[in-house]
Amino acid sequence: MGTYFELDKLDLLKDQFDTAEYDAEQAEPALYIGKEQLLDLMRVLRETPTYSFDRMGMLTAVDYKEYIEMVYSLYSRRYDKWVTVKVKLDRDNPEVESMTQIWEGTNFEERETYDLMGVKFLHHPDLRRILMPDNYEAHPLRKDFVPLEPRIEGGVLTWHKQRSMS
Amino acid sequence: MHSGILYSLGQSLREILTSLIGVPILVDLLMTIICATILLLIMATSALVFTLGERKICAFIQVRIGPNRVGPGGLLQSVADMLKLMDKEDIVPRGIDKWLWVLSPILLLVPSALIYAFFPFDDGVILADVNVGLFLLIAITSQTVLPFLMGGYASNSKYSLIGGMRTVAQMLGYEVPMVFALMGIVMITGSLKMSAIVEAQSDVWFIVLQPLAFLIYIITALVESNRPPFNIVEGESEIIAGPFTEYTGMRWALFFLAEFSNLMCIGILTTTLFLGGWHGPDFLPGFCWFWIKTFLCVLFYQWVGWTFPRARVDSMLSFGWKVLLPIALINVLLTGVGIYVYNVM
Amino acid sequence: MAQTEKYVLNMGPQHPSTHGVLQVQVELDGENIVGAKPVMGYLHRGIEKLMESRTYVQCVPFTDRLDYVSAMNNNLGFCMAVEKLAGIEVPERAEYIRVICAELNRIASHHVFIGSLTNDLGSATGMIYAFRDREKILDLFNIICGARMTAHYIRIGGVAADAQDEFLRDTQKFIDYVPEMLDEYNKLFSGNEIFQARMKKTSIITKEMALKFGMSGPNIRASGVDYDIRKIDKYGAYGKFDFEVPLGKRGDNWDRYMIRMKEIAESAKIIQQALDNMPEGPYMAKVPKVLRPPKGDAYHRVENTRGELGFYIVSDGSTKPYRVHIRRPSFVNLQALDTMCKGMLLADAVTAFATIDPLMGEVDC
Numbered sequence: 001m002g003t004y005f006e007l008d009k010l011d012l013l014k015d016q017f018d019t020a021e022y023d024a025e026q027a028e029p030a031l032y033i034g035k036e037q038l039l040d041l042m043r044v045l046r047e048t049p050t051y052s053f054d055r056m057g058m059l060t061a062v063d064y065k066e067y068i069e070m071v072y073s074l075y076s077r078r079y080d081k082w083v084t085v086k087v088k089l090d091r092d093n094p095e096v097e098s099m100t101q102i103w104e105g106t107n108f109e110e111r112e113t114y115d116l117m118g119v120k121f122l123h124h125p126d127l128r129r130i131l132m133p134d135n136y137e138a139h140p141l142r143k144d145f146v147p148l149e150p151r152i153e154g155g156v157l158t159w160h161k162q163r164s165m166s
Numbered sequence: 167m168h169s170g171i172l173y174s175l176g177q178s179l180r181e182i183l184t185s186l187i188g189v190p191i192l193v194d195l196l197m198t199i200i201c202a203t204i205l206l207l208i209m210a211t212s213a214l215v216f217t218l219g220e221r222k223i224c225a226f227i228q229v230r231i232g233p234n235r236v237g238p239g240g241l242l243q244s245v246a247d248m249l250k251l252m253d254k255e256d257i258v259p260r261g262i263d264k265w266l267w268v269l270s271p272i273l274l275l276v277p278s279a280l281i282y283a284f285f286p287f288d289d290g291v292i293l294a295d296v297n298v299g300l301f302l303l304i305a306i307t308s309q310t311v312l313p314f315l316m317g318g319y320a321s322n323s324k325y326s327l328i329g330g331m332r333t334v335a336q337m338l339g340y341e342v343p344m345v346f347a348l349m350g351i352v353m354i355t356g357s358l359k360m361s362a363i364v365e366a367q368s369d370v371w372f373i374v375l376q377p378l379a380f381l382i383y384i385i386t387a388l389v390e391s392n393r394p395p396f397n398i399v400e401g402e403s404e405i406i407a408g409p410f411t412e413y414t415g416m417r418w419a420l421f422f423l424a425e426f427s428n429l430m431c432i433g434i435l436t437t438t439l440f441l442g443g444w445h446g447p448d449f450l451p452g453f454c455w456f457w458i459k460t461f462l463c464v465l466f467y468q469w470v471g472w473t474f475p476r477a478r479v480d481s482m483l484s485f486g487w488k489v490l491l492p493i494a495l496i497n498v499l500l501t502g503v504g505i506y507v508y509n510v511m
Numbered sequence: 512m513a514q515t516e517k518y519v520l521n522m523g524p525q526h527p528s529t530h531g532v533l534q535v536q537v538e539l540d541g542e543n544i545v546g547a548k549p550v551m552g553y554l555h556r557g558i559e560k561l562m563e564s565r566t567y568v569q570c571v572p573f574t575d576r577l578d579y580v581s582a583m584n585n586n587l588g589f590c591m592a593v594e595k596l597a598g599i600e601v602p603e604r605a606e607y608i609r610v611i612c613a614e615l616n617r618i619a620s621h622h623v624f625i626g627s628l629t630n631d632l633g634s635a636t637g638m639i640y641a642f643r644d645r646e647k648i649l650d651l652f653n654i655i656c657g658a659r660m661t662a663h664y665i666r667i668g669g670v671a672a673d674a675q676d677e678f679l680r681d682t683q684k685f686i687d688y689v690p691e692m693l694d695e696y697n698k699l700f701s702g703n704e705i706f707q708a709r710m711k712k713t714s715i716i717t718k719e720m721a722l723k724f725g726m727s728g729p730n731i732r733a734s735g736v737d738y739d740i741r742k743i744d745k746y747g748a749y750g751k752f753d754f755e756v757p758l759g760k761r762g763d764n765w766d767r768y769m770i771r772m773k774e775i776a777e778s779a780k781i782i783q784q785a786l787d788n789m790p791e792g793p794y795m796a797k798v799p800k801v802l803r804p805p806k807g808d809a810y811h812r813v814e815n816t817r818g819e820l821g822f823y824i825v826s827d828g829s830t831k832p833y834r835v836h837i838r839r840p841s842f843v844n845l846q847a848l849d850t851m852c853k854g855m856l857l858a859d860a861v862t863a864f865a866t867i868d869p870l871m872g873e874v875d876c
Contacts (some may be wrong), residue, residue: 056725058810058821060836070570071823071836073810080743084810105725108846109838116559131552140560141834228639283652324520328542395705402527403631406860423731473699475706476633478858479542 004028011049017041026093030071030084033101038087039097045083045154046102052078056081056103059110061117063143068119089119098124117140135159170452173290176201201293205282213426214244220426220468227472239306254415262412263320270317271413271420272323277309278427285434286364288444288453299360300352303435304345307390310428311337314399315423318409329408330481333399336389339486346494347379350501351439364443370443378497380440382490384467387436389486391428393401393467395474396482433464517545520857527863528631531871537852537860547852548680549845554875562835563729567593567802568667570832575661577837578873580623580817581615583609586665591746592811592822593667597804599638602609604792605669606748611682612655613665613786615776619648620690621771628768628865637700638703644692647685654678655694667802669795683786689779693772701772710765714851714863717762724847727840728818728821729770730867734762740814752784762826767866803830815839817841819866836874 003011005025010031014020019034020041021050033041038082053074063070070087089096098121099106111130118139121127136147136159148159168391179200183193204238218233218241225232233240258267283293284303296302311333318330352358355373366372373380389396400408410421437443437459478484523529531646532553538546555725561569574585582585588607596599601609622645629637649659654677655666656671664671700706714727733736739756741749757773759766763845799825804826820842827833849862 007851054722057812057819057825058836058838060823060838062808062825062834062836071808073823077738104723105843105846108842112842128870131550140557145560151572153876180688189858228636229643230639324518328520397633398858401633401858402857403633406527451852472634474634475629475637475700475709477705478709478856480856481708 003081005031005081010083011109013044016044023040027152028084029095030086032088033095035087035089039101040084040104041085042072042099043160052076053081053083054078056109057082057108059099059106059113061089061090061119061141063117063141064141065091067091070096070119071114072099094119095122097122098127100124115139118142133157133159135142149163167375171231172288172451172453176291198293200282205293206279209279209282209427209430210423211432212345213473214248216430216464217244217247219464223465223468224472225252227469234419248419251415251419256416257414259412261322263322266316266320267412268407268417270313273316274310274313274424276418277306278424278431281306281431284360286438286443287456288451290361291453292361293414295359295361296490298313298484299362300348300359304341304348307431308337310390310424314409319414319506321409321412323412325405325407325411326409329399329401330413332401332405332410332491336396336398336486339483340386340389340490343382343486343490345492346491346498347376347382347386348439349494349498350376350379353498353501353505356372361437364438364445367442368445369439369443371440373440376440376497376501378493378500381396381439382494382497384436386486387432388467388470389482391432391467392425393429393432394471395477397471397476398479398482401476422500425504429464430460430469432503433460436463447482476477515540521861523550530627530869533869533871535848535860535864539855539857542857544852544857546850547860549848551842551845551871551874556876558876559835559837561811562832566830566832567597567832568803570835571666572663573659574575575663576872577839577876578620578815578817578841578870578874579660580870581616581620582660582662583612583665583801584620584696584815585820586663586815586817587613587747588811588813588820589822590667591813592809592824593802593804595811596807596809596824596826597667597802599668599796599798601669601747601796602793603790604673605794605796606706607789608664608670608674608753608794609786611674611782612652612670614785615651615664615682615685616784617778617816618775619645621775624771624865624868625696625768626758629706631861631865632706634700634706637696638693638784640699644718644799645687651678653686654681655677662688664767668798669793673794674789679786679789682782686783686786688777689775693776696772701769707765708801709862710768710856710866711763713763713859714759714762714866715763715856715868716847716851718719718849720850722852724843726844726847728815728844729774729820730755730767730844730847733759733766733770735759740812741821743852744764744812746813747813749751749781752787753783754781764866767868772831784789801830803828812838814834815840817870817873818844825845839873839876841867841871841873842876845874 010022017033017037019037020162021032022029045051053076055075055077056077057073062071068089068091070089072085074085075082087096096119098110099109101123108130110124111128114118114121114127115129115132116139138145146162149162151158152158178196183196187193222232233243236242236246262347281303284299286292314333315330318326351363351372355363392399410418437456441459444452444456445469517538517540519540522537523534524532534550536548536550537544545875558573562573569773571586571589575582577585622641626641627640652662653659656662656672657751680842716734718734718736721731721736727738735758735760737756742756754777757770759770805825808820808825808829810823811818820840821838823836824832
């Protein structure tokens with residue numbers, strides 16, 4: 001897939017954003033950014049003509065037990081370059097700006113991430129569960145996920161915490 | 167006056183009855199009952215035959231085998247289907263308009279059975295050869311719209327309602343050009359009597375004299391009987407089954423039966439109105455020719471149906487009003503001019 | 512003045528033409544569509560979660576179940592992502608066999624597209640013809656790996672078994688048959704007036720909209736965006752083949768259909784080249800019995816039949832992936848449904864479902 005974003009340009013970005021950092025040891029280093037500056041960084045990546053990352057290739061979150069990491073994979077059709085942007089989020093209250101403000105097509109993917117990982121996207125137009133039932137209260141892709149127990153209550157399917165195994 | 171096996175059979179039956187009973191009114195009544203029973207039997211058996219025929223033909227067109235397990239070569243498949251349908255649970259959905267819902271499939275069968283009275287099957291073999299035969303035929307066939315709308319409304323389902331509404335729209339759009347197309351035939355014949363229309367075709371069939379009307383008629387007939395490519399009322403990929411989405415078992419089978427009966431009706435009508443009815447070379451009796459032509463027509467309609475995709479409702483309606491109706495009117499005009507020229511010459 | 516009221520029609524999850532278990536809440540004004548809201552999740556099996564408790568090799572069969580009508584492409588995507596993560600070099604012959612299988616599967620998947628589209632348009636005949644030809648490809652898969660739909664043939668490091676002469680010969684036969692097949696389709700439906708009237712100028716997606724929604728695959732190419740990952744990334748052996756990327760102009764249903772018809776011909780071209788230049792050699796790389804990719808993450812995307820299929824795999828150095836995320840093209844493409852349906856008629860909604868070609872196994876994952 002094309003070539004990775006040049007390191008000198010990553011350096012430029014690092015100067016521009018004080019929370020940006022990357023591991024220069026790696027061949028294809030991901031660009032880490034604080035969640036406050038994420039939206040600005042993305043705007044710059046998308047709108048600066050020398051970057052023009054016009055495509056949000058993939059968007060997801062990974063639960064690293066201590067923190068949750070958002071992963072964005074951007075692709076520039078014009079320069080055939082790609083870059084990975086990562087944001088570390090607080091695991092107990094993961095909140096991040098919604099990318100729908102820049103790429104409208106991330107709507108469903110963010111809803112999925114919200115549904116399965118519990119990341120709240122601020123300023124998302126329609127943040128609802130997308131795959132799991134609407135009244136489901138857990139986020140399955142978290143590492144400490146325990147499946148809820150389905151029960152019919154008053155003709156409605158409800159979900160309850162499992163009673164302890166012992 | 168009349169000739170043909172069927173006519174002589176009927177006459178001898180009448181003579182036997184007269185000698186047995188003697189009262190003319192009773193004899194007439196008995197004859198009518200016998201004829202009506204025979205027609206109903208024809209209708210019911212033809213539905214069975216046509217179901218199998220349709221499935222076999224459709225399978226042939228679609229490079230498949232078709233039903234081949236029940237009976238020799240799958241011949242009894244329709245019987246098995248019928249038994250299965252009768253055996254099915256009769257589900258009555260909640261929130262329906264009970265009376266309309268129950269009546270709808272039954273009422274649908276009435277017009278499609280009634281019109282068999284006006285078909286001339288052979289020379290002189292026609293149950294009710296009334297003066298306004300064609301007029302009555304059109305009037306009765308257009309009644310099928312009401313049960314559809316009733317079923318669609320009464321089912322308390324949006325799909326059914328959309329289907330019911332579509333029926334009305336397409337009836338309005340296609341009844342008019344159809345009537346105008348048939349006007350040409352009436353003008354040439356000078357009569358609305360079905361037997362007279364067939365009689366007028368003893369030399370030249372109306373398909374030759376009225377090619378435009380024939381084209382318009384086959385299109386509108388496809389619409390009238392909800393055959394593809396104009397089966398928007400059922401449109402199974404859009405609105406499931408239209409007005410009969412909520413029906414099951416025998417009730418659904420009645421809709422089905424009416425549909426096949428309609429298909430046969432348009433086959434018979436095409437034969438009667440354009441293909442010379444029971445006329446044909448002498449080596450076969452008239453009713454044989456009648457049925458051969460009817461089956462060929464039905465085959466044609468099925469062939470069309472299994473080849474084309476479904477038309478969209480709006481383009482179909484605008485086609486009816488903006489294309490077919492003007493052509494039908496022009497046809498009436500041309501026929502008038504033609505008749506005038508013919509008379510002058 | 513008559514009073515009218517909008518109403519919501521619930522299409523699916525049980526509906527003849529929602530391609531599986533897609534539910535669409537269509538807001539209607541008479542028969543005009545005001546909005547269409549897709550509701551998903553009826554086929555959610557939690558494949559991403561399931562993969563976390565399986566070894567890498569055990570994960571591959573799950574990918575078959577994602578987009579179950581083009582399983583080979585999914586196998587390819589996952590295996591290439593793992594190979595990238597673990598640094599495995601795939602032998603050339605395996606690459607060629609992979610390309611042949613993936614492209615055959617692309618044709619088979621387009622057969623399903625054509626079949627379901629014509630069925631939704633009310634001509635079941637088209638479906639049978641398309642499925643008859645799809646059967647030929649499934650038979651080819653049967654020869655090469657013993658499975659027809661969920662093949663699980665492409666493995667990490669290569670392919671499961673070598674391509675036999677019988678397979679290569681029969682594939683050649685099928686490729687020779689392709690022009691005749693397309694000709695028949697064109698005669699049967701492409702040239703049909705009703706078919707064209709229903710497809711042309713309906714459910715238009717402009718270039719801008721397609722880019723905005725992040726669409727991919729034939730759907731974005733129908734809008735005139737040259738975006739084919741086979742050409743851009745040249746992954747696997749694709750760089751060695753000469754093929755064109757067909758593009759549409761208007762982005763209507765007709766373009767989306769024609770693109771796929773042309774893609775079948777292009778795929779046949781690729782397979783022909785692969786058959787002609789098939790190298791000799793091993794069909795499987797040396798992959799350790801217990802695969803432990805180094806710590807780190809990898810994202811690899813391939814051109815699935817429905818668009819850009821990406822696998823993001825995080826490894827913690829153990830035998831099982833720490834996290835797998837699948838970027839499913841149909842899932843993203845489905846966002847355009849609302850725009851496609853707005854202002855159209857109910858009958859067009861069905862065509863729009865068909866031409867956007869979502870596969871619920873993939874959407875719900």
